[in-house]
Amino acid sequence: MAKKESKQKKINVRVDFTPMVDMLMLLITFFMLCTTLSKPQTMELTMPSNDKNTQEEQKNEAKASETVTLYVAANNKLYYGEGIPEYNNPAWLKETTWGEKGIRTVLREHATENGTKPVKRIELAVKALNQKKAKQPLLYPDSVYQKELIKIKGGELEDGKIPTLTIVIKATDNASYKNLVDALDEMQILSIGTYVIDKINDDDMKLLTSRNVAI
């Protein structure tokens, strides 16, 4: 009798967790399907104000050799012209492609009148800064890094100030939004600080149609 009692004390207290696991599985599946893990990326963009008065003031004179106009056209086409637009000269407009071999090389190799290639120089400086940051992350917190980056984008390199490139991006009506973002992306990749999205004017239209560009 006494033996029996002691055996009864060994009651199995194991709880079956299988239903619990089932339920958790369901919940996880629900969360995996109904939510997104990553927040989408964004690009910051500041457009010039439409106010006529401020527009005139903000127009700073960029030297002819320091401007490049990009024409983003329909069907993934991209054209560019270096210097002041020559609306009467269809040969001023040159065709190029998107990506590394096309527009990126064009901008990188663009030389100003004194022979420097600002985009290339700035790109190298940014690379150097990134390397310095990777070596000593503590010396370059985000605030310092951003300040340095803005300085470099403004053309202030270690061996003096160099002129920077100003890019004017003009997109035609049927150019896709993707191409516009691509163009802005190139600015980001090449660390070009000064660029503006401008409207196509009548002269641009004439020039583009003279080259049979799909608008």
Added chain:
Amino acid sequence: MGKVKVKKSDVWIDMTPMSDVMTLLLTFFMLTSTFVKNEPVKVNTPGSVSEIKVPENGVLTILVSPEKDKAGKPTGEGQVFMSIDNTDQLGATLDDMAGRFGISLNGNQIKTFRLESTFGIPMKELPGYLSMSSQNRSKVLPTKGIPLDSIDGGMSEFQQWVDAARTANEEIKIALKADAATPYKTVKKVMNELQDMDESHYYMITNLKTSEDE
């Protein structure tokens, strides 16, 4: 002959560690993820190398999608929808807009509006739309959009919405979410309208470019 004793092996598996892991996973998913918003139109954002994240809150998202005709070909026009992530601000914006257009909405209609994640119905049709059943609403919404044409030379309905949202939250950030295939014409129109009302700083929502193209 002795009976072969078949051993009754215990097949009980302890599920406790499994359940532990599951709970951890679940917590992870609950904390890191955000719910997918129900958008009336599918928007494929273009890829970019930019790594800036969308601001956490106080964002007015403008959804631009290329309008397609019945055959699925783009008509060259675009539709514009909007969403505000904060329901209180959304309510305040709606109140403001209803006042501006002289439209009175009853409690149920306001509640429906606040529950809906994205809006984009011309103001005139709004009360009728909000009284529809949810099934009809999801059918009608993708065919509408906020009108971009200016009213009697004044502000367009789109601008009124942005303005009302700005009144509800002065520090509202504007995020533009457009489909990669949208013709620039449509995007330009939206940008122009924003520029006209001195709203020149905004975010463009993009995907992270995973591989280098070309």
